[in-house]
Amino acid sequence: QARPPSGPDYFALTECERRFDLDLTALHERYKSFMVQIHPDKLARRPADEQQELASRAATLTQAVGVLRDPAQRAKHLLELHGRPLGEEATGESVGAPFLAQMLDAREAVEEAKSEAELHRLDRDNDALVQTLSAALAGAFARRDLDEASRLTAQLQYLQRIGAEIRQRRE
Template identity: 35%
Template sequence: MDPFSVLGIPPRLSLDLGEIEKRYRDLSRALHPDKFVGRPASERRMALSKAIEVNEAWRTLKDPVKRAEALMRRAGVPVGETKEGAADPALLMEMMEQREALSEARAARDKAALDRLVASMREREQRVIATLASRFDAPDGSADDAKAALPALGELRYVRRFLEEASAAEDELGEAG
């Protein structure tokens, strides 16, 4: 199911997540089993499966990578393991270096180095999301625009992976400090 239609919101990459979360909560409340006590079984089943869809849609839309993937699918561009082509060698080299630097900072418990790496990667995340948004959110966006955004989506996944590991490292250093 397309998560945008499930929650009834316009398909865009730049979204007000607060607003969408509210919508998700309202829908979940309306579909709660308590509201269907005494209703026919078919109606209860329908509400339950709708509630599952709503949950899934929110989970997809709150994550920028999954949100971009949903937009790709809407545009008819296949995404996933074997469908996206090779990675840009320069990006791979850079990401390998960044991940190694992160591992070193983590092993050395170097909070200052970790903070620097995270700050620059967060900036990069914003830049990549802006690039993706410019592709997806143009009023006359096409499937070609979506396809052209694939490398940026790949880059965003690398950036997010880095930030996930960085946040684990931050927790580790924070606990000790």
């Protein structure tokens, strides 16, 4: 059941097309351009209320760019905009038993890795899965298959957690 989005449309705020496969370089350039316009040196002579408004817009834009740069957050935001918000935590049921078993094996492999080389290989393998899922997500959103997009977004969240565990072990 579709629900109206509860917050701002980060795609509109950043003047990006509402799609999963964004041009991140163009997003970064738009962000830099906006931030140059509201640099504190340029605002010094403006009234305090205008300075406050621009500071608020800058904070919102920074948040928008942060969400859009992260594939899982971008996918969750797209789902919200389509009225299909994904819960905070992806459930095993939403990703399927085979995928969940794969994630348990991956987590175990990370815990048992004994060398930097093993962790590097696990990180590379996880990144490849993230890329594959991201391509599938782009297709699901392009087809407006929101059930599939929800499932893939939940899977992507699991993969990102595995990636974070690998990076933590590598530190």
